[in-house]
Amino acid sequence: GQSLEQPSEVTAVEGAIVQINCTYQTSGFYGLSWYQQHDGGAPTFLSYNALDGLEETGRFSSFLSRSDSYGYLLLQELQMKDSASYFCAVLDSSYKLIFGSGTRLLVRP
Amino acid sequence: DAGITQSPRYKITETGRQVTLMCHQTWSHSYMFWYRQDLGHGLRLIYYSAAADITDKGEVPDGYVVSRSKTENFPLTLESATRSQTSVYFCASRPDRGQGETQYFGPGTRLLVL
Numbered sequence: 001g002q003s004l005e006q007p008s009e010v011t012a013v014e015g016a017i018v019q020i021n022c023t024y025q026t027s028g029f030y031g032l033s034w035y036q037q038h039d040g041g042a043p044t045f046l047s048y049n050a051l052d053g054l055e056e057t058g059r060f061s062s063f064l065s066r067s068d069s070y071g072y073l074l075l076q077e078l079q080m081k082d083s084a085s086y087f088c089a090v091l092d093s094s095y096k097l098i099f100g101s102g103t104r105l106l107v108r109p
Numbered sequence: 110d111a112g113i114t115q116s117p118r119y120k121i122t123e124t125g126r127q128v129t130l131m132c133h134q135t136w137s138h139s140y141m142f143w144y145r146q147d148l149g150h151g152l153r154l155i156y157y158s159a160a161a162d163i164t165d166k167g168e169v170p171d172g173y174v175v176s177r178s179k180t181e182n183f184p185l186t187l188e189s190a191t192r193s194q195t196s197v198y199f200c201a202s203r204p205d206r207g208q209g210e211t212q213y214f215g216p217g218t219r220l221l222v223l
Contacts, residue, residue, distance in 0.1 A: 035212075041216075042214040042215060042217055043152065043199070044214070045212060045213070048210040048211075050210075094165070095159070095206060096140075096142065096167070
């Protein structure tokens with residue numbers, strides 16, 4: 001079977017750093033993606049890791065360890081607008097994305 | 110307008126009726142997908158298509174039918190709607206392998222089955 005595990009909810013303070021973890025078990029693996037979704041909106045792409053290591057895009061970074069079937073999304077200098085749901089997703093052997101259940105991030109003043 | 114669009118954006122229907130949700134993309138992306146999103150379940154794949162005239166089942170295909178006669182369109186039909194199909198439906202597209210890893214989502218269709 002295929003499964004992705006991520007925390008259901010995380011709370012952090014504005015200006016802080018937060019890490020959202022994702023572990024996966026899938027049949028076939030091309031890479032790990034992260035998507036952001038604000039309430040009432042559509043998911044939007046944040047990052048993609050095909051190889052082990054850290055990818056940085058502005059305040060957001062994403063990490064992958066293929067041997068541990070593990071990745072994380074790191075958000076720095078948190079802003080109120082970062083309050084949203086964050087989904088990890090595996091690109092599997094059929095080249096389709098399988099999503100986790102999402103982590104709801106609440107940024108407090 | 111360039112991008113990926115869905116229609117209708119909101120739909121109320123009754124149990125047993127047939128409903129078709131439309132999805133259109135202007136990028137000529139090879140891959141197109143239909144997901145449903147329910148509270149606590151994230152995004153679950155219903156059907157996907159790797160190219161025109163090629164479709165395949167996802168995680169939750171029962172009760173749904175898709176077709177892809179043209180690259181840019183990927184309609185989803187609920188043959189006989191049930192209350193359990195009340196959900197938010199997202200269409201998405203992505204380019205072919207090796208041409209980019211971003212998957213683009215439409216704005217969603219909010220479907221209520223009474």
